[in-house]
Amino acid sequence: MASVGPSAASAQPALPSGPAVFKTIPYAFILPEIVCGTWVWILVAATSVSLPLLQGWVMYVSLTSCLISLLLLLSYLLGFHRNSENWKVLDSLYHGATAILYMSAAVLQANATINSEFGTNAPLNYQLNCAASFFAFLTTFLYILHAFSIYYQ
Numbered sequence: 001m002a003s004v005g006p007s008a009a010s011a012q013p014a015l016p017s018g019p020a021v022f023k024t025i026p027y028a029f030i031l032p033e034i035v036c037g038t039w040v041w042i043l044v045a046a047t048s049v050s051l052p053l054l055q056g057w058v059m060y061v062s063l064t065s066c067l068i069s070l071l072l073l074l075s076y077l078l079g080f081h082r083n084s085e086n087w088k089v090l091d092s093l094y095h096g097a098t099a100i101l102y103m104s105a106a107v108l109q110a111n112a113t114i115n116s117e118f119g120t121n122a123p124l125n126y127q128l129n130c131a132a133s134f135f136a137f138l139t140t141f142l143y144i145l146h147a148f149s150i151y152y153q
């Protein structure tokens with residue numbers, strides 16, 4: 001028989017493992033972050049990348065964030081966290097820092113979109129850059145939601 005004491009009553013909710021990750025806020029945001037971030041990477045790679053310094057940063061942020069988020073998702077699915085409170089701190093710090101980096105990438109991508117309006121192969125590159133900008137800002141929003149929902153959990 002389990003004892004119910006003051007420490008058991010004030011215990012934090014358990015971190016999800018397995019398929020419960022997809023049903024629990026904020027952890028359910030990880031998969032949309034990966035999907036939208038992958039779209040940013042694909043759409044920027046499909047353009048002629050007329051501004052390599054700007055769009056290189058966008059590619060770096062989107063690809064790195066996708067890979068780290070995928071590793072984080074796999075660690076939650078496989079239960080590597082072992083219900084440690086340190087994982088909440090790690091998750092919150094990662095998503096907060098990534099939100100800031102993604103915001104900078106989204107702004108640079110929007111600038112590249114404006115600059116591609118009259119460049120070579122303008123209509124196609126402009127449309128691809130517009131879509132990449134949209135997904136970059138959407139991904140930024142998802143990372144912000146994730147970071148703040150952990151903080152307020």
